Amino acid sequence: MESLVHIVEMMGGSLARLIPYGPLSEHLFLQHALLGLVILSPLCAMIGIQVVNFRLAFFSEAVGHSVFTGIALGSVLNVLLGATTDSTRELVMQISMIGFAILVATGITAYRRVTNLSSDTIIGIFSATIVALGLAVIAFLINTGRVPPQGIYQTLLAGNILTISPAELVGLIAFFVVALVVEFFAYNRLMFIGLNPELAETRGINVALYEYLFSALLAVVVMFSIQWVGVLLVTALLVIPAAAARNFARTAGAVFWIAVVISLVTSVGGLVLSDLFSTTTGATVIISMTTVFLLSTVYRQVRGG
Amino acid sequence: MFAIELNQVAVRQGGIEILAPISTGIERGSVTAIIGPNGAGKTTLLKAILGLISCAGSIRFYSREGKLLRRRPVIGYVPQRLDFDRGLPMTVRDLMSMGMQRLPVWCGISKQSDSLARRELKRVEAEGLMDRPLGKLSGGEFQRVQLALALQIEPDIVLLDEPVSGVDVAGEHLFCDLLQSVKDESRLTLVMVSHDLSVVSNHATHAVCLNHGLIAAGPVSSVLTPDVLSCMFGPHTMVAEVPGLSAHVHECSHEHHHHHHPHP
Known part of the structure; x- marks a missing residue:
């Protein structure tokens, strides 16, 4: 693990040298944040394209809300397990957040598949229930003195990429590799399903399998991103680069690369700007993304169609 | 010789019989x-044949040699007015390649799938549409x-x-001729x-007439009779000037059934 952490720190350092902004080479936390953004932002763009295609913006919002219950569950688990060290607590928390998000995402997908209730109704019900459950459990734990009343929700609401630890970066890189492999093999099929699920089914594509796989992938990306931009902004991170790329691109291949580039540039740019102006990194990144989106809309209008 | 044989095929959804056996x-x-x-x-029957919805009864498929197939063969499917996102940046080339290559479209389109796409489009006289969104x-x-x-x-x-x-009338005949x-x-x-x-009547050789259950099936000329048409669409159904149709169908004289239309 220690050598992995060392490698991660070297990666952060070399990345920092590529960007002409002095403080990056001085502060280790900025290098960690930079590396985190450089991994997370293309991931968000890639998943975001399909979120837009499948119209899953509201779905990702609901998966994001599951973080409250994930945290509550993690706290309960920590109490039950009697975790003593901070790193164990942190690990239990991460696993519980990600695990619960996957459960919620695949659960909503399953429910959507078996009922003919409109999907925004289903998501609305799931989303509210999950938040309520999380809030109730957390309040119980705090009021009975089982967990300290720390400002955990503040971090959840706004997120903070600057506190990302080398261990978290190792986890993020491992997931990035998995996600890339999945997307490499599943991308065309997911696009086909997005176009028409029944047509995809007749061509031998296992639509259910891919829908579950994608919802699980989305859940993990959302959980990683929440720690960066918070629950309130996580959907924007997925949707805006993809939406902007749609306005610029004409082909399916171009959408992908344009979304990735927009996401990368605005994220790194947002990090630098937030350090310059002492603003929140997540919020600054989203504002940069929105600016690009507005430009793309103008471009589309001028180009016509 | 049959390509598909349906035996007591019926579909129920939520307790309602959508298709009688x-x-x-x-x-x-x-x-x-x-x-x-x-x-x-109609669409329900099509989806049952495609295996998209579960149905009672059995659907058998036969090979070109007339052998019973153990499994559902690959069936080409052209859905009704594909309801898709018109803002999606995707060209015809992208769409055709996605169905053919495993390599994700963002890694480029292989020479092979490009030429296959061109070949298939040529068959339907749409070669010029390759780069069209x-x-x-x-x-x-x-x-x-x-x-x-x-x-x-x-x-x-x-x-x-x-x-x-x-599709407009001209396009309709063009498409049917192409199909032929x-x-x-x-x-x-x-x-x-x-x-x-x-x-x-212009393009089909056979017809299967449905109204919840089967009304009639067989060669078009023997199936499209006044009785069958009125069973499906109610009286006053006309098919005028149909070439090759032995019995031209004109207004039916069901004097007592003016208000009687079979309800779906």
Whole structure:
């Protein structure tokens, strides 16, 4: 693990040298944040394209809300397990957040598949229930003195990429590799399903399998991103680069690369700007993304169609 | 010789019988039209054949040699007016390649799938549409691209759901003529859902008439009779000037049934 952490720190350092902004080479936390953004932002763009295609913006919002219950569950688990060290607590928390998000995402997908209730109704019900459950459990734990009343929700609401630890970066890189492999093999099929699920089914594509796989992938990306931009902004991170790329691109291949580039540039740019102006990194990144989106809309209008 | 044989096929959804048990066969090499009023179960039958919905009874498929197939063969499917996102930046080339190559489209389109796409599009006279965005295709062009997409998997049987709805009359005949030539060239069996009787009488060889259950099935000339038509669409149904139809159907004189229309 220690050598992995060392490698991660070297990666952060070399990345920092590529960007002409002095403080990056001085502060280790900025290098960690930079590396985190450089991994997370293309991931968000890639998943975001399909979120837009499948119209899953509201779905990702609901998966994001599951973080409250994930945290509550993690706290309960920590109490039950009697975790003593901070790193164990942190690990239990991460696993519980990600695990619960996957459960919620695949659960909503399953429910959507078996009922003919409109999907925004289903998501609305799931989303509210999950938040309520999380809030109730957390309040119980705090009021009975089982967990300290720390400002955990503040971090959840706004997120903070600057506190990302080398261990978290190792986890993020491992997931990035998995996600890339999945997307490499599943991308065309997911696009086909997005176009028409029944047509995809007749061509031998296992639509259910891919829908579950994608919802699980989305859940993990959302959980990683929440720690960066918070629950309130996580959907924007997925949707805006993809939406902007749609306005610029004409082909399916171009959408992908344009979304990735927009996401990368605005994220790194947002990090630098937030350090310059002492603003929140997540919020600054989203504002940069929105600016690009507005430009793309103008471009589309001028180009016509 | 049958390509598809239906035996007591019925579909129920949420306790409601959408399709009453029907037994019939689809002749190999035929152009079979499934006709009937709205809500008669036409699309349901098509989806049951495709295996998209579960049904009671059995559906058997036969090979070109007339052997019973153990599994459902690959079936080309042209859905009704593919309801898709018109803002999606995707060209016809992208769409065709996605169905053919595993390599994700963002890694580029392989030479092989590019030339295969061109070949399939040529078959449906849509070679010039390669670089056109999907959102910029007319109804008729889109249908031809969808047909090319269905032919890509080299099926024996192609099912089309209302292939010419939303296409103008000229485009309609163009598309049907094209279907005919593709069918002859590849020895396909075509099954299409249609509510347009002129399309059926001009282009289909066989018809399966539905109104919840089976009303009639067989060669078009023997099936499209006044009785059958009034059973499906109510009295006063006319098919005028139909070439090759032995019994021209004109206004029926069901004096006592003016108010009687079978409800879906």
